[in-house]
Each structure stands twice: as structure tokens, then as C-alpha cells.
Amino acid sequence: MTGPNSINRTDQEGTTQMTETNEQATDPTQPGYYARRGVTSANEQQMRADAVRAEQLLEEARHAGDLREYVKIAEPAEEIHRKWANHESATAQADWAYLSDVREDWRREPGSMERLYEQVIIDRVHGVAMGMSPAEWRSLRQAREMAGHGDWPQARDPYSVESLQARPTSAADPASLNHYVDSAESWNESLMRADFAQVYQLGEQRGRTYTDSEYLQLTEQMHDIAEPWAFRDDALGLAWRDMSTLAEASYSDSEYDYAVERIEQRLPENDDARARMFGRSTDQIQELKGIARSYFSHDASRTPPQVASTAFAATRTTELRQRGRRPIPGHAFAGLVGGREQEGLER
Structure with a gap:
């Protein structure tokens, strides 16, 4: 009753x-x-x-x-x-050991770890994992929070009501879903493209900051928006990474054209859907470049930040060995790939 x-x-x-x-x-x-x-x-x-x-x-x-x-x-x-x-699971044992070691590194070498964290999160926006597994990246964020150097925010769900309500509604704004009503082939694609535009806009804002804290705060916002898309193993994830490559190659028209050509050479033959998706991606990047300066551009009048690099990683690993500590299992310090001596981004 x-x-x-x-x-x-x-x-x-x-x-x-x-x-x-x-x-x-x-x-x-x-x-x-x-x-x-x-x-x-x-x-x-x-x-x-x-x-x-x-x-x-x-x-x-x-x-x-x-x-x-x-x-x-x-x-x-x-x-x-x-x-x-x-633990009976070898994966659980490795995850526990990694978290324990990286937590200790945040306490002992907070400056070095912050530089590593900054480089990794910048590259993850564009779908580059820097040799870290997803579990290792989560451990890096958790250990940072445990050591009191920054919060680990909740994961953003692009499909949630909160995310939808926070989006701009004007069809003239590339970060709005309404902007892609006539071009995207699916609702998911509209979400991805609107999020990419928002990351691009935040990057523009980041390029105008003058403090490290503002720069990192905006980078973390960019990452939280990008994360649901940048590592997807499907057409939407590929499109996100393609657009990141094209945006990064926007220093000059010739560099951009070369990036387009390289991606086109990798496109599977007779895959019309993939070709159409890439065509829409080039259209979006060209539009974004036309309405605002690319956030990958470099201003030589400002000093780029020092970030972790392959050379830095090797030196750090040697220091750990000299102290009698083993390198962190699977840690990016021991296997950092694609490092840059200097980040060509504005600070």
C-alpha cells in the first residue's frame, strides 16, 4: 500500500x-x-x-x-x-609501490616533481601520455594532493547536466554545441569539438598570464576538459589528437600545410568517414586560427618555463641511485619520452 x-x-x-x-x-x-x-x-x-x-x-x-x-x-x-x-595481484603490488615512491618524491623533491607534473599535464591535453600509464598518472595526482601541493579535482563528465549547463549557448561561439549543428555528424562529435574549442580558448587566456600559479591553474582546467577525449581509442580521440597536431603546427602556413599533409598520408585508404572527420577538423582549426591567435604561438619577449626533460629525468634517476634509492617503478623520471628542454609556450 x-x-x-x-x-x-x-x-x-x-x-x-x-x-x-x-x-x-x-x-x-x-x-x-x-x-x-x-x-x-x-x-x-x-x-x-x-x-x-x-x-x-x-x-x-x-x-x-x-x-x-x-x-x-x-x-x-x-x-x-x-x-x-x-597482494595476490601483481598489478596491485606495483600500483602500491609506485604510489608509495612517488608520494615520497613529492615530499623530498617538490620542485622537481612540480616541474614533472607541469610537463606531463601540458602534454596530456594533446593526448601525449609521456610514458605514464593511466594508473601512474592518477598516482602522481594523488601523491601531489597527499603532500599538500594541489587538489585532485573530480573527473569531468562531458555528458553530465552540470557540463551541459556550463556551456555557452550562442551558435557564434565555437565552444557552443549549437555551433556544430550543421557540420558534426553526431552528438558526440559536437561535444568533442565544443570541448576542443573551449580548451583552445583557455589556452589563449593562458598565454596572457604572468604568474606560474595562473598558468598552471588554466592548464589544469584545459586538462580536465581534454581528458575524456584525448586518450580515446576511437574516431573522436583520433580527431582530438589530429587537431592538437594541427594547432601546434600553426607557427606558419607552411608548417601547418606540412602537418596536414603528414596526417593525410596516415589516413586509411577507402575510409570515407575518417577522411570526412579530418576535413571537419581542418575546417575547425582554420576557423579557430582565424578568430584568435593560436595558443601554441611563441613570444620571444617572454621567458619560457623550465620543465622536466629527458636529460633532467636521467639526472634525477642518477641522483636517486646515488642515494641508495631505487628508481620509482615505471616512473616517468626513469622513462620520460618526448621531453623538451624548454616549453615553447608563453608564461
């Missing part, structure tokens, strides 16, 4: 469930916190929550009044460590 009491009970249960979900989403010792940050594996969510809980316990133990109290508080943290260090 349905009546006022049963409706009220259902509402109360629903409210309680929502409260629990929201609490988990804001508490880094809860797996739900990491689900909101793009971690889909329940095992990885629990591992990351346990890492924060273990750190909290050890910090609490440091203030113990005597040895007995210290052991009582610290023992659960040791149990957490043994659980993951000896």
Missing part, C-alpha cells in the same frame, strides 16, 4: 543514501572519493583509500605518548601496507 508514511520513508531512505554518497565523494579515505576522480576499478579505489588512511594513522602515531600507544595506533597502518605489498 502506498500512502504518506511509505512515501516519507522512501524519501528518508533516499536522502540517507545520497548523504552517504556525498560523504564518500569528499572523504579521501573512502573508495567513492576515487570513483569521482575517474578510477573505475574497485580494487584500485580501495588501494588509494587505504593509502590515505595508513598515512593518517602514522601521523597520529607520531604524537603517541609512549611506545605502547604508538604500536597500537601504527599497527593497522602496517597491516594496510602488508595487504597491498603482498
Whole structure:
């Protein structure tokens, strides 16, 4: 039977469930916190929550009044460590070791790690992973947050109501879905192209900043918009990376034409859909270049930032070995690829 009491009970249960979900989403010792940050594996969510809980316990133990109290508080943290260090899954063991090491590096060498973080996040906007696996990138962000050097924001869902409501509505704005009503072949393509335009616009804004904090803040915004698209293994992901390549090659008309030619040479024969997608991508980049200066352009009057590079990575790894520490397993310092001695971006 349905009546006022049963409706009220259902509402109360629903409210309680929502409260629990929201609490988990804001508490880094809860797996739900990491689900909101793009971690889909329940095992990885629990591992990351346990890492924060273990750190909290050890910090609490440091203030113990005597040895007995210290052991009582610290023992659960040791149990957490043994659980993951000896986990039946080799992947879980490696993820735990990586997170532990990269967290320590954020504490010992925050300046070096910040430069690494900056380079990696800049390149990820364009679909370049810098030799890092997705789990390693998440560990880099989590360790940065645990060390107090920056928040790890919730993952952005381009399909969410919040994202849709935040989009511009004017069809004249390339960051608006309405801008692609007559050109895109699907709703998904419209979303991708609108997001690329927004990243481009943020890059324009970033090029006019004068402080490192503003520069990094805008880069992180660009990354959070780009991440759902830049690493997709489908036509939309390819289109995003193609447009990034074309935008990066916009120093001159000849360089742009050469980039177009290189991509066209890679297009599969008799794949009309791919060719049409690339045609729309070139149209979009040409439009963006026509309405605003490319955010990849270089202003020689301003000093580019120093960022992590292959040479820097090799030096850093040598330093770790000299201290008797093994290199971080799979860490970008040990296998950084595509590094740049200087980033040709405005600061």
C-alpha cells in the first residue's frame, strides 16, 4: 500500500543514501572519493583509500605518548601496507609501490616533481601520455594532493547536466554545441569539438598570464576538459589528437600545410568517414586560427618555463641511485619520452 508514511520513508531512505554518497565523494579515505576522480576499478579505489588512511594513522602515531600507544595506533597502518605489498595481484603490488615512491618524491623533491607534473599535464591535453600509464598518472595526482601541493579535482563528465549547463549557448561561439549543428555528424562529435574549442580558448587566456600559479591553474582546467577525449581509442580521440597536431603546427602556413599533409598520408585508404572527420577538423582549426591567435604561438619577449626533460629525468634517476634509492617503478623520471628542454609556450 502506498500512502504518506511509505512515501516519507522512501524519501528518508533516499536522502540517507545520497548523504552517504556525498560523504564518500569528499572523504579521501573512502573508495567513492576515487570513483569521482575517474578510477573505475574497485580494487584500485580501495588501494588509494587505504593509502590515505595508513598515512593518517602514522601521523597520529607520531604524537603517541609512549611506545605502547604508538604500536597500537601504527599497527593497522602496517597491516594496510602488508595487504597491498603482498597482494595476490601483481598489478596491485606495483600500483602500491609506485604510489608509495612517488608520494615520497613529492615530499623530498617538490620542485622537481612540480616541474614533472607541469610537463606531463601540458602534454596530456594533446593526448601525449609521456610514458605514464593511466594508473601512474592518477598516482602522481594523488601523491601531489597527499603532500599538500594541489587538489585532485573530480573527473569531468562531458555528458553530465552540470557540463551541459556550463556551456555557452550562442551558435557564434565555437565552444557552443549549437555551433556544430550543421557540420558534426553526431552528438558526440559536437561535444568533442565544443570541448576542443573551449580548451583552445583557455589556452589563449593562458598565454596572457604572468604568474606560474595562473598558468598552471588554466592548464589544469584545459586538462580536465581534454581528458575524456584525448586518450580515446576511437574516431573522436583520433580527431582530438589530429587537431592538437594541427594547432601546434600553426607557427606558419607552411608548417601547418606540412602537418596536414603528414596526417593525410596516415589516413586509411577507402575510409570515407575518417577522411570526412579530418576535413571537419581542418575546417575547425582554420576557423579557430582565424578568430584568435593560436595558443601554441611563441613570444620571444617572454621567458619560457623550465620543465622536466629527458636529460633532467636521467639526472634525477642518477641522483636517486646515488642515494641508495631505487628508481620509482615505471616512473616517468626513469622513462620520460618526448621531453623538451624548454616549453615553447608563453608564461
